[in-house]
Amino acid sequence: MTDVDTTEPAGPAPPGGSQAPVAAAFIVAIAGGAGLAVTYALGGQNQLEGLCLALALGGIGTGVVMWSKRFMPVRYESEPRAPLQSTPEERAAFEADLAAGGGTFQRRRLLTWLLGGGLGFLGLASIFPIASLGPNPVPGLKSTPYRKATDDPDGLRLVDESGNPIHHTEPNVNGVITAFPEGSVGDEQAQTLVIHLREPMREPLPGQEDWGIKLSVDGSETEIIAISKVCVHAGCPVGLFEEQSQLMLCPCHQSTFDLMEHARPVFGPASRPLPQLPIDLDDDGYIVARGDFAEPVGPGFWDMYK
Amino acid sequence: MTGAATPEPPVEGPRTRLGRLGDFFDKRLGLARLARAALDKIFPDQWSFLLGEIALYSFVILVGTGIFLALFFTAGQTTVTYDGSYAPLQGVEMSAAYQSALDLSFDVRAGLFFRQMHHWAALIFMAAIIVHMMRVFFTGAFRRPREINWVIGLSLFLLAFANGFAGYSLLDDQLSGTGLRIGNAAVISIPLVGTWIGSFLFGGDFPGDAIIGRLYSLHILVIPLLIAVLLAAHLTILIRHKHTHFPGKGARDDNVVGQRLWPTYTAKALGLFFITAGVLALMAGLLQINPIWLYGPFDIANVSSASQPDWYVGWLEGALRVMPNWTLSIFGYEIPNPFWGGVLLPGVTFSILYAWPWIEARLSGDRREHHVLDRPRDRPLRTALGVAVLVFYTVLGLAGADDVIAVAFGLSLNAWVWALRVGCIVLPIASAFITFRVCKELQLRDGPAPATGQRAPGGVTPAGDAGGDEAASSDPVPGPAVEPLERLDEAKTPVP
Ligand code: HEM
Ligand code: FES
Secondary structure, three states, X not given: OXXXXXXXOOOOOOOOOOOHHHHHHHHHHHHHHHHHHHHHHOOOOHHHHHHHHHHHHHHXXXXXXXXXXXXXXXXXXXXEOOOOOOOHHHXXXXXXXXHHHHHHHHHOHHHHHHHHHHHHHHHHHOOHHHXXXXXXXXXXXXXXXXXXXXXXXXXXEEEOOOOOEOXXXXXXXXXXXXXXXXXXXXXXXXXXXXXXXXXXXXXXXXXOOOOOEEEEEOOEEEEEEEEEOEOOOOXXXXXXXXXXXOEEEOOOOOOEEEHHHOOEEEEOOOOOOOOXXXXXXXXXXXXXXXXXXXXXXXXXXXXXXX | OOOOOOOOOOOOOOOOHHHHHHHHHHHHHOHHHXXXXXXXXXXXXXXXXXXXXXXXXHHHHHHHXXXXXXXXXXXXXXXXXOOOOOHHHOOOEEEHHHHHHHHHXXXXXXXXXXXXXXXXHHHHXXXXXXXXXXXXHHOOOOOOOOHHHHHHHHHHHHHHHHHHHHHHHHOOEHHHHHHHHHHHHHHXXXXXXXXXXXXXXXXXXXXXXXXXXXXXXXXXHHHHHHHHHHHHHHHHHHHHHOOOEOOOOOOOOOEEEEEEHHHHHHHHHHHHHHHHHHHHHHHHHHOOOOOXXXXXXXXXXXXOOOOOOOHHHHHHHHHHHHOOXXXXXXXXXXXXXXXXXXXXXXXXXXXXXXXHXXXXXXXXXXXXXXXXXXXXXXXXHHHHHHHHHHHHHHHHHHHOOHHHHHHHHOOOHHHHHHHHHHHHHHHHHHHHHHHHHHHHHHHHHHOOOOOOOOOOOOOOOOOOOOOHHHHOOOOOOOOOOOEEOOOHHHHOOOOO
């Protein structure tokens, strides 16, 4: 066992070879670095920055690797592994030292308990700041600003994304408008789809038969309905309307809802209908909500029906 | 020390400037001794041992590029009107966060380059971690005494995953908003405490006005710090254990065979760092990533269809998509659908992964210390299981892009989702079966692995062999007990 001898490696000599490619790599690196500085000084350009920096870094990297392959010793050696575990004597010595120093805790029982109590309560107290992080979640998840309509005989107007009330003549047959309750434009939970179905909903939920607005357009019966836009699966805005089949599709995980059958899920991971909003027309023919959605909107949670 | 100070022997002072610097530190820290031990540390060199290094280097690059970004980024959700140099969005209302990311992309010199390098480094970081984990799994490197490092490694994976998700959620573009919306749904789906956790994370209901700022302190401080600390522990334990090595070349459980750190291995490692950085720079320059200006600012009522998360999140997205629409009601309480794919699946996956070293020891009854790696073919059951799990998550990853794939190949989405549902059960089983056969076949063809000396149970070496480095040396300057092996370079271990 001898010391490392750099002049004459004990193993097979490095393969050696020409120095030129290594030198070339470093010269490329120098050029890349210089190019980067110039590019930057002239105002920068993304592709050039990438190229120059790649040359600078890659040149150094490949140069160093080539150097090591050509001119550095290749020598495999073996080194023993000492056992990881301490010997029984070492363990015994450790335990003895620990006990010798720790005896004071045994002798001063009361103090030890009190110290433990102090630390314990400190730990308990340090949990409470978590409560500062956010309010009680449930009220906001269970109702939307439409609840104001419940006690208002005039109902609450629906408005579009710019805050304009929606007249019942606005959505064409097969037209879809994203709506909010007046005064709450942009409210996540309250986003609503106002849809003009080309014929009245075939299978409304029991008790919700008159939640839409039945109209007569060019002699045929149609219906405007309002449903929650928040996907009941994971909350994406449901937004793709297939006129042909009167299906509403969520772009996130492709849950598909059949509007003819109370927006019942017919495909994908959603497991309940998009809740419907009871609507009516006010005296001026604008669409108003008569109450809140039938169920909590959006993704489900543990106590959503409690 | 109470004895009189020994007079320093007259030594010749160092002559070079570097020598004087070394002298300064050695007198105060005894550095030469430590540094020499480091130089002479033996590293087995095998290409698959470089995967962890690539992960490490990517992290270094993430911190470097991240610091640059942090000098310009604003983590605010206040509404501003864009007036930067990207014309299509001029006059559009957006959050301060999104605006500052646009400024980084268009108005800060080299800002786009740093953004893209940061994002590419994150993708490579995750890839390197996962492939590194695969190497450790398939070669049995997680077995005793390395269980702790397996646990730390998994934690690093989770932290990196979380930080990647937090990172691209910061920008407050349409894509990141959609990701956060789905993440929020998964969180509130947790029984009992879900809605509370959701409220504590978001400061109320989704989206609220707190989440970007909170993610920001997690992203640039808390998680990177945890990663750095765990990395340090990971590497310290690695040095304590010494590397594993593949069978052959005289590798035994009580030695380590390889090359010294200095100079060949150092050069290769340094070279690899620069090459990793160089490749990332090239990607950052030439390959566009996350062009947020095309997605637009986050708007709750909008979603860009065919929006895709970063690749390493794809399996979660896929799990949400292929899950049948089951929910569970217990006494009127609900377990909603996103719970299965978004919480239960990752929960179970990572619990099993964390416990794997102990599960395997229980199943095989082998609790001995191992330093020589398994060739995957010699552990056909483990290998088959690993392949099945990889195939399962790959199918889920494909499912995460099912709409894109369906459109690209003109398939019916409905049929395609059903194919994926069946596929994520059948394909793993089939591939496990095939892997098992192939392993057996390879074993027959190549014969048994080279014999290795087993350490006696309990990890104690037989008497006479104990004593470790110092005792075995008779050098005037005690150095590590290193024996040159003869002409081993020719007998390079076959890649298993
Ligand atoms: C585990 C390490 C990290 C990962 C995986 C990671 C990942 C990411 C990702 C994927 C993005 C989105 C990039 C984009 O498309 O623009 C991002 C953004 C960002 N990261 Fe990191 N990052 C890490 C560490 C850091 C550190 C240490 C810092 C700062 C000290 C940092 C600062 C930032 C900033 C300021 C942004 C937003 C600015 C922008 O991208 O426009 N990151 N990060
Ligand atoms: S969020 Fe609509 S299907 Fe998942």
